Amino acid sequence: MKPNYRRCNSCRKVGLKHEFWRIVRVFPSGQVQLDQGMGRSAYICQNQSCLTAAQKKNRLGRSLHATVPEALYQELWQRLAESQSQPQLLDIT
Numbered sequence: 001m002k003p004n005y006r007r008c009n010s011c012r013k014v015g016l017k018h019e020f021w022r023i024v025r026v027f028p029s030g031q032v033q034l035d036q037g038m039g040r041s042a043y044i045c046q047n048q049s050c051l052t053a054a055q056k057k058n059r060l061g062r063s064l065h066a067t068v069p070e071a072l073y074q075e076l077w078q079r080l081a082e083s084q085s086q087p088q089l090l091d092i093t
């Protein structure tokens with residue numbers, strides 16, 4: 001099966017889907033949420049520089065054609081803090 005590639009909305013890096021956070025504008029409600037739902041999606045790298053740029057320049061909002069709530073950014077910052085506090089596992093394949 002072919003791997004699923006996505007592009008970061010902030011730095012434009014291309015990578016495998018699991019390397020990014022997915023932000024979704026759900027159809028038909030227009031609600032913006034993380035990871036779940038069907039609708040317009042945007043992807044962002046799991047690092048501080050991409051999250052800062054995306055928030056400062058409203059890159060997610062422009063990509064989703066919707067207002068991204070501040071609570072969603074707070075949840076992303078919390079995920080970032082949690083991921084940096086956990087030791088990284090090396091993928092040896």
